[in-house]
Amino acid sequence: MLNFILRRIVQTLLVILILSYVCFGLMNLMPGDPVEMMISSNPKITAADVERLRSFYGLDQPMYKRYLSWAGDIVQGELGYSRTYRIPVTEMMGPALGHTFILSVASLVFSLIIAIPLGILCALKPNSKVDYVVNLFSFAGISVPSFWLGIVLIIIFAVNFQILPAGGYQTTGMAYETYWAEFLDKGKYLILPILSLSIQSIGRFSRFTRSSMLEAMRNDFIRTARAKGLTAQVVIWKHGFRNALIPLVTIVALSVSSIFSGALITESLFAYPGVGRLLYTSIMGNDFNVAMISFMISVTMVLLMNLAADLLYGVIDPRVSYK
């Protein structure tokens, strides 16, 4: 198992290295550069200014040289500066990662808490009324575009009923006297984004749970367990659900990997200052350092979560071996 983990870690590092070059190349292939942005907002910039600024930002160097310089800095733990804000990338990414983490974890947990029981319920009573209703809402949840759903939620809860804020992550200028007050204030800003993100995930997770649970409950060992006189709870949770977990773990692991990459549309709609929005604005603003670090975090998380999922398969199913 140790060999397997080490081999996967080496593979992961190699993939990160290759992807970092690909991402860097793609960023550089995009039309325009930071100097173009300056020209478009200030038509009085002269040819001499353009030449000076290109040299200043190293844009007159070939791409491989710029990549080596960037990669060299990263290896030394220097993530660089945001060209837009002139502050270290770490200072920018830290709060954004924190906000996105809270939003994504809360949404994921909320989705799983609702979706798994719903999926199991449907699998235990296939083709029943409950199954039809849950299926209907699951498909509706999966099909509804998040930008539309977000706007509808804002109109209902923020504009009409005015019970929840339309956007942001905390009341501006609020001084919190207790942690509880801070939790309550920030919590109310999370409700609509979480709902918006979860309605889609609930549909997806409940469909996966239903199908894998349905499959598991058809196995001979379930019939045997029932014949042995085990209680329904033990049959469902210990024998059925455990065997239904493998496909679910894969999809949950992939969802966990996006915890740090943010949800661009939801974050933009709800003016939530997370990583998704930061990545988008940094790409649009040619803030290469910020965009590259965001990419790297996403890539690393996807690879690590895949590794975690592979390891979990063995824990869930003893028949899986690591060779």
Next chain:
Amino acid sequence: MKNINILLVAVLLLSFSACTKKNKNPEPAPVPVAAATPEPPKLNNSEIKIGMIQEFETFNPLIANMAATSLMSKLVMRYLVTIDADGKWIPQLAKSIPSLESGSAKLVTVAGVKKIEAVWEILDNAVWGDGKPIICDDFAFAIKVASAATVSIAEKEVYTQVEKVTVDPLNPKKCTFLYDKAKWDFYQLGTFAPLPKHLEEKIFNMHGAETAGYEKNSLYVKEPYNVGLYNGPYLIQEIQLGDHVTFVQNPKWFGEPAKIKKIIFKLIPNTGTLEANLRSGTIDMISSMGFELDQALAFEKKVKAEVLPYTVLFQPSTTYEHIDLNLDNHALKDIKVRKALNYSINREELVNSLFEGKQAPAIHNITPKDAWYTDDPAKVTIYKYSPRDAERLLDEAGWKRGPDGIRTKAGKKLSFTLMTTAGNKTRELVQVYLQNGWKQIGIEVNSKNEPARVFFGETTKKRAFDSMALFAWVSSPESSPKSTFLSTNIPNAKNGYSGQNQMGWINKEVDKLCLALDLEFTHEKRIQIVHNILKYYTDEVPVLPLYYRSVMSVIPNQLKGFRLTGHQFPETNEVEKWNLE
């Protein structure tokens, strides 16, 4: 489990009930929903929250380059001079604007080069937020920082045009600027910012030698709440990147006292949710960097229909929407074809039908707010909508109608490609309107739209459009048209694609006039030169003028003293006049 199910079903039902409402009513405004909106709370001068859609950057006035930062920085930074809401240059930190007529500026010859010398005197009571006086040394220091090769200032010439600052030994607030050349617009120092030398000098001395060392270590980055960095009516109290910036009154402010105690700029990047944020009370008004025109027009109707306590303001701006013609295109080389294209645009109908008359039709690149503007037919050629004249010109040019109604000449169709930014609803509507008009006189025009990034980053920059490019030029009053008209400013690889004469217009007379304009110190003669340039411009039609864009804002009815400007010095330049009581 049962409770969770009920909750889930309730949420979904609520969502779908809204969906049903929206589908039943194809109007963009969900009127039944909106009608139920509770009244927003009454505002007072204690606080106002303003929505904007663009990200902001550093507040260092030398480095900042984005329009969003400019909008906010006017609350905290004031300059020697500025342009007021009427489009006139006025002193801000300076006691008066130097001029040759008053004797406060004079032409001098230094080492055989004609230059200009101007005496600037800073207001006696002008101080930084920490009470230190704003003095000439602060301007000299800004020039020193901006001149350093290690600082990534965008438009260096703003600072380096002042070669030398001589401070009056008896008065540190009185100085003489020696400019590198004699230019009539020497006083237009609206973006020439002072830097607080008493705070920033030690940073520059310590880090100025490293590349980007100063800008990364500047107090504007490390201690943005340091009151001594600012000289405007407000100070920065809190910055939450990607969310909001809070400003509070500057107790040391030396101008007209500001009325509103706290101003919060809230970033709402999605224009679609701006209205919801306004109506839910998350923000109290929408800045000029908010609504698109179609949203503002729709919201104005709602304001009237539902008697909402807001006013939607529209202000013609110095942004000129037009079509650049690629003069290297074979058919467009013929002036008769260009004139025919111009004659067949019904601008009045275009602005009335698409913009409800809120944007003004354009006749050339200079806007009606500019002192240089003219619509005198004796001075510029006016193209009134006339399909008959357009058809006559095309007939004269040898383009005859084919069986499909499209004109041909020597077996070639009179066909063009009109390119613009993809996803810009207004431009796409204009595109369709123009295509229909041109089709009626036998010209085929196809659309090809690209994302703004590609369109501006590659296509227009490298003149890679086949025939027509629809976009806007952002200008300011009394601004030299050199960057767009000079033949040396035709973008090419040699000049790093930096010029903006994307038409490829070459007129030696216009070149001479543009260069002469810089050296003309008499206002009336300058106007004469500009009118001569406009005569060539409207005669030769290198560009098809369309309309002058408007800027929009939504303010609470209570807010008094708010004026949109329509130029690069935004509404916040007069923030101290805003009053909610």
